[in-house]
Amino acid sequence: MTSTALRSRAWKLLEMVTTPLLPSDYLDLVSPLRAGGDLRGRIEAVHPETGDAATIVIRPGRGWRGHTAGQYVRIGVDVDGVRLWRAYSVTSPTDRRDGRITITVKAIPDGKVSNHLVRKAQPGTLIQLDQATGDFVLPEARPAKVLYLTAGSGITPVMGMLRDTEFDDVVMVHSAPRPHDVIFRDELHALVADKKLRLTELHTDTDGMLDIARLGELVPDWAERETWACGPAGLLDAAEDHWAEHGVPERLHTERFRPAVVVTGDGGEVTFAATGKTVDADGATPLLDVGEEAGVLMPSGCRMGICFGCVTPLKAGAVRDLRTGAITEAGPNVLIQTCVSAAAGPCDIER
Amino acid sequence: MTAIDPTAHLTAEQIEELGRELDAIRDEVIAGRGEKDAAYIRKVISAQRKLELVSRGVLLFSFFPPAWIIGTAGLSVAKIMDNMEIGHNILHGQWDWMRDPKIHSTTWEWDHVSPADQWKHSHNELHHTYTNVIGKDNDLGYGIMRVDEDQKWHPFHLAQPLWNFINACFFEYGIAAYDLELGKNLHKRRRKNPEFRARARAVGRKIRRQVLKDYVIHPLLSGPSFLTTLAATFTANLVRNLWSHSVIMCGHFPEGVQVFERRSIKGETRGQWYLRQMMGSANISGSKVMHFMTGNLSHQIEHHLFPDLPSNRYAEVAVKVRALFEKYELEYVTGPLPKQVFSAWHKVFRLSLPNRKPKATTPDREQELVAA
Numbered sequence: 001m002t003s004t005a006l007r008s009r010a011w012k013l014l015e016m017v018t019t020p021l022l023p024s025d026y027l028d029l030v031s032p033l034r035a036g037g038d039l040r041g042r043i044e045a046v047h048p049e050t051g052d053a054a055t056i057v058i059r060p061g062r063g064w065r066g067h068t069a070g071q072y073v074r075i076g077v078d079v080d081g082v083r084l085w086r087a088y089s090v091t092s093p094t095d096r097r098d099g100r101i102t103i104t105v106k107a108i109p110d111g112k113v114s115n116h117l118v119r120k121a122q123p124g125t126l127i128q129l130d131q132a133t134g135d136f137v138l139p140e141a142r143p144a145k146v147l148y149l150t151a152g153s154g155i156t157p158v159m160g161m162l163r164d165t166e167f168d169d170v171v172m173v174h175s176a177p178r179p180h181d182v183i184f185r186d187e188l189h190a191l192v193a194d195k196k197l198r199l200t201e202l203h204t205d206t207d208g209m210l211d212i213a214r215l216g217e218l219v220p221d222w223a224e225r226e227t228w229a230c231g232p233a234g235l236l237d238a239a240e241d242h243w244a245e246h247g248v249p250e251r252l253h254t255e256r257f258r259p260a261v262v263v264t265g266d267g268g269e270v271t272f273a274a275t276g277k278t279v280d281a282d283g284a285t286p287l288l289d290v291g292e293e294a295g296v297l298m299p300s301g302c303r304m305g306i307c308f309g310c311v312t313p314l315k316a317g318a319v320r321d322l323r324t325g326a327i328t329e330a331g332p333n334v335l336i337q338t339c340v341s342a343a344a345g346p347c348d349i350e351r
Numbered sequence: 352m353t354a355i356d357p358t359a360h361l362t363a364e365q366i367e368e369l370g371r372e373l374d375a376i377r378d379e380v381i382a383g384r385g386e387k388d389a390a391y392i393r394k395v396i397s398a399q400r401k402l403e404l405v406s407r408g409v410l411l412f413s414f415f416p417p418a419w420i421i422g423t424a425g426l427s428v429a430k431i432m433d434n435m436e437i438g439h440n441i442l443h444g445q446w447d448w449m450r451d452p453k454i455h456s457t458t459w460e461w462d463h464v465s466p467a468d469q470w471k472h473s474h475n476e477l478h479h480t481y482t483n484v485i486g487k488d489n490d491l492g493y494g495i496m497r498v499d500e501d502q503k504w505h506p507f508h509l510a511q512p513l514w515n516f517i518n519a520c521f522f523e524y525g526i527a528a529y530d531l532e533l534g535k536n537l538h539k540r541r542r543k544n545p546e547f548r549a550r551a552r553a554v555g556r557k558i559r560r561q562v563l564k565d566y567v568i569h570p571l572l573s574g575p576s577f578l579t580t581l582a583a584t585f586t587a588n589l590v591r592n593l594w595s596h597s598v599i600m601c602g603h604f605p606e607g608v609q610v611f612e613r614r615s616i617k618g619e620t621r622g623q624w625y626l627r628q629m630m631g632s633a634n635i636s637g638s639k640v641m642h643f644m645t646g647n648l649s650h651q652i653e654h655h656l657f658p659d660l661p662s663n664r665y666a667e668v669a670v671k672v673r674a675l676f677e678k679y680e681l682e683y684v685t686g687p688l689p690k691q692v693f694s695a696w697h698k699v700f701r702l703s704l705p706n707r708k709p710k711a712t713t714p715d716r717e718q719e720l721v722a723a
Contacts, residue, residue, distance in 0.1 A: 016568055019560045020460040021400075025453075029400055081389030083450040275457065295447045295659075297455050 032126055035062035041075070041129040044100065046121050049183045053106040053153065054118040055091065060101055060129055067132030069094055069164035070157045070228070070255075073103065074301045074309055076128030079116045083128070085309065086113045087302035089157035089255075090132055093164040104183060106153035130301075130309070136228065136255035138165055143226035147219060149239060151175040151210070151231030157255055158228060159184050166196060171219050175202040175210050175231070212238040223248050230255040257304065268346040272296045273315055275351060281343040286322060287312075288338035296351050298338060305340035312338050317347025357609065357682060358626055369679055370622030376671050377657050380664050389449050391663045395436055396454070403429035407569060413579035426587040428644075431594055433462045435646025440662040442471050447659075464558045465527035469550060473530040479658050483603060483610045483631035491603065491610065494534055497702045499610050504705040511703045512696075522592035527554050594644075597692050598635070602651040604695035605633045607684040628655040629676065634669070634685035641688065642666060652683065 014023045024037055032040050041064075045057040058075075067073065067090045076085045088103035107118040136157055146167045148158045155174055162170075176182045182201060191197040200218050202210055212235075215222050223246055229239050236254045243252040267282035270290055281290040288310055291298040301309020305323060314330045319341040321328065327344055328336055338349070361369075406425030413419040438461030440446070446454050460467050474490075481487035485499060492498040496515060497508045518525040528534075531554055536547045565584040573580040609630040616627070635641070635649035642649045642665075650665035653672050660668065676683040686694070 016560070016563060017572070019564050020462060020557075026400055026404060029397060078386070078389060078449070078451075080385040081387075081449055292450065295444055295456075297447070297450070297452060297457050 033059070033061035037061065037063070039063045039129045039131065041101075041127050043121055043123055043125045043127060045123055046117075048118075049104060050106075050181055050185075052118060052181075053104060053183045054121075055102050055104045056117055056121060057100050057102050058127070058129070059099070064099075064101075064129070065131050067094060067101065067160075068137045069161040070137040071132040071134040071160075072136075072157065072302075073101070073132045074130040075103070077113055077116060077121075079112050084113050085128070085300050085303070087304070089160055091156050091159045091163070093160070095164075104153075104156045104159065106183065134255070136230070136253060137161075138228075139226070142167065145169045145221065145225040146171070147222055147225035147227040148172040148174075149215075149227055149229040149231070149235075151235050152181075153183065154229075154231030154235075154255070154257065155183055157230055159187075161228065162191065162197070170196070171198045171200070171225065173200045173202065173210065173215070173218055175204050175235075177205045178203055210235065212242045215242070223251070225251065226253075227251055228253045228255075230257070232257075266343075266345055268317070268343040270343050270346070271316075271348045272351045273348055283320065283342050283344065284322070285342055286339050287319065287336070287341050287343065287347075287349065290343070291338065291349070291351060298351060300339060303339045305337055308337060310338045311335040313350040315348040315350050318344045319347055320344040358630060361626075361679060365679065366622040366626055367620065368622070369675060370620070370625050372675055373625050373656055373672075374621075376668060377660065380657070380660050380668060384448060384661065384664075388661050388663060389446075389451075392437075392441075392446050392449075392454060392661070395432065399429055399432040399437055402432070410569070410580045410583050411573045411576060413573065413576040413583050419579050419583055423583040423586050426583065427590040427594075430462055430587050430591040431644060434591060434595055435598070435648065436643060436662060437461070437646075438463065438467075439646050439648070442467055443475060444659045445661045462561070463526070464523045464554065464561050465530045466553050466557045469530040469553065470526065473532075475658070479655065481616070482628055482655055483608070484613055484616055484627075485610055486613050487616075489529065489532075494529070496699065498604070498698070500702070500706050502702075508703050512700050515696075515699050519593050519596035520589060522596040523588070524558075527558070530554075597688070598645045598648050600695040601635050601688065601691040602632055602648060604698055605684060605686070605691045606694050606698060607682055608633050625656060628652070629672075629681060631655070632684075633691065634683070635688050635691055636685050637687060639666075652685075 011023070017023075018026060027034060028037060031037070033042060039061050041058040041060045043056055044059050047055045047057070049055055070089070072087045072089045074085055074087045076083050078084075088105055090101050091104045092100065092102040105114050105117045107115045134157075138161055142165075146169065148162070148170070150158050150172065151174065158172070162172075172188070174182065174188075179185070179201070182188070185201075188197065188199055188201075192199050204210075219225070227239075227243070229236055229252060233256060236256055239252060240249070240254065243249045267280070267284075269278060270281045270287060271278045272291060272294065275296050277294050277296055279290060279294045281287065286303075288298050288300055288303065292300075299310050299312070303310075312335065314328065314334045314336045316330045318327050318329045319336050320326070320343075322340045322342055328334065328341070330347070336349075358366075402425055406422050406429055408422075409418050409425065410422035413422055438459065441454060441459045442456050442461070444456040447456050449455075452458055456471065463470070478488055478490040483491060485491060485502065492511075495518070496511045497504065531547070531550055536542065536544070541547060565588065566581055569584060570577045570581040609627075611627060611631070616623075619627070629652060632652040632655045634652050635645060637649060647662035647665045648654060650669050653660075653665040653668045654662075656672065657668065673683055685691075
């Protein structure tokens with residue numbers, strides 16, 4: 001018998017000892033970060049960055065497989081007793097010696113998780129963790145010239161890149177309302193002083209928003225640069241148009257944090273087939289919220305349509321994508337993202 | 352179906368007002384649910400697991416009598432906690448709002464021979480919807496007992512104190528049989544129903560796993576303590592069964608609790624539904640430990656009004672609910688455990704004999720309301 005087979009036999013036997021619970025239910029009591037358990041992390045420190053942003057140092061469980069600079073991680077945090085999942089960019093370099101990772105969170109108005117993490121999170125708290133993911137990453141082949149175009153908390157994935165990989169020629173254009181709102185400002189200025197970065201800092205409260213058409217004035221050779229852009233949808237939309245107009249769309253890599261929610265649709269009666277629950281939903285509420293309100297255990301993730309942690313089979317009916325207005329109809333193997341889909345008429349979801 | 356309807360003095364408007372006041376109590380608790388509540392259930396679950404681990408550990412040395420006593424007592428308490436404060440309440444969805452898949456009504460499984468999903472159907476759906484409606488709520492006597500004067504007496508009922516005692520000793524098996532609707536399904540034709548057979552197989556699997564664990568694997572692990580560990584787990588299961596049977600008998604059986612006719616729930620409003628839960632349930636008074644060990648089913652009235660509110664909130668809710676009972680001049684049936692257990696058993700004995708003289712049927716509540 002191979003050692004794997006032997007181990008699985010032993011585990012089966014252990015399951016008989018602990019039934020109806022699982023051995024892991026008991027192991028979690030003593031070693032929640034062990035290898036082989038559900039992936040979790042422990043918050044070890046919270047460092048304020050600006051008035052409304054903080055960096056959270058997390059010790060990931062033994063099952064953590066590392067990340068690539070620019071990727072994000074989904075974390076599940078208990079806020080007022082309710083487990084909420086969000087996605088945040090990893091801001092630590094990939095070779096951090098102590099194996100810890102950091103995320104940097106900006107508290108957004110009414111943001112349950114972001115405000116909790118920035119203002120209330122305590123060292124020692126356990127959080128749920130997923131493996132890092134996302135393709136907003138640097139390529140294997142090093143580009144000669146790099147441009148980072150960021151705004152607000154859009155700087156976080158780029159900071160992960162800056163800290164991870166040095167390039168010969170890096171320019172960053174970063175927008176924030178005021179100087180003290182610039183996350184990582186001291187570190188950026190230190191990089192500038194070391195001649196590792198050329199930085200244009202725009203303060204939108206006084207300078208106004210960045211006009212992409214005039215990017216050439218700030219970075220004359222922008223079209224030759226491999227560009228990574230992250231920030232509000234308006235900035236990214238404008239950038240995509242601009243790069244496309246100049247025939248270099250392949251040089252632009254973007255990361256969108258929130259969907260532009262279109263309020264539209266008819267709504268309808270939503271049936272959660274597995275639990276047998278039926279509720280009325282309007283055309284503007286994501287099905288994820290509808291299900292959670294009805295007490296259905298819905299898988300969820302970033303809640304903004306990027307992580308696919310919430311995909312669920314659509315068995316019948318149609319849903320509308322709240323970002324684009326596109327209608328998806330049920331069919332074999334049709335999966336929908338419940339966090340950005342609303343009922344477009346009656347529908348039936350496998351939950 | 353006592354001769355006098357204790358709710359006859361209420362008008363339809365009053366009953367709806369009562370419903371609104373109860374809704375307000377519920378909304379207040381839901382709005383206030385939070386971190387403390389989540390911490391409470393996590394703490395209880397963790398304590399239960401540790402107690403069970405330690406008790407089973409102690410039982411490895413149960414050939415030594417003090418170890419047997421400590422281990423058996425610990426395991427009995429752990430099993431009671433698992434079934435009452437943890438299992439029953441989680442399976443009611445009381446903690447689903449935490450969105451923790453490990454503490455959710457759809458994923459939880461308990462130390463009990465009835466699989467969680469079958470129990471949820473017969474208990475959450477049938478019993479809690481049709482509370483105390485004769486012919487609809489089989490929890491009333493679990494289909495094997497006569498629970499009201501108006502039910503026809505049969506010589507079979509003479510033995511019901513004995514059935515009830517046997518049921519108490521093997522309560523978890525009684526519940527599993529009840530969830531399977533064994534009485535109804537054992538007829539030849541129904542036995543072959545594939546849906547019933549699948550459910551019966553699920554129960555069989557659960558029983559096998561439970562029995563293997565308690566009566567084979569843990570005794571074997573104890574080596575020289577094989578027999579004493581076997582005796583200890585049997586005792587713990589017996590204690591847990593007797594205890595949960597007693598607590599549950601107190602919920603709907605004691606004198607003063609009303610039962611209802613099928614006709615009376617036709618077209619029932621929310622207010623009337625609430626009123627039926629109030630009149631059909633009874634509480635147990637006592638200390639905090641007492642409430643905890645009953646899984647807060649000592650607050651049966653509150654639990655039946657709000658089956659999905661977290662159990663740790665029933666005590667505070669009870670104060671407000673009791674005030675409503677007084678306001679609407681209704682009887683809040685409660686008493687210490689021995690008194691309530693005695694009252695319930697007394698009823699079982701009393702109704703095992705034919706009535707001395709048949710009592711008049713209760714006037715139908717619906718008709719009364721129309722008259723009012």
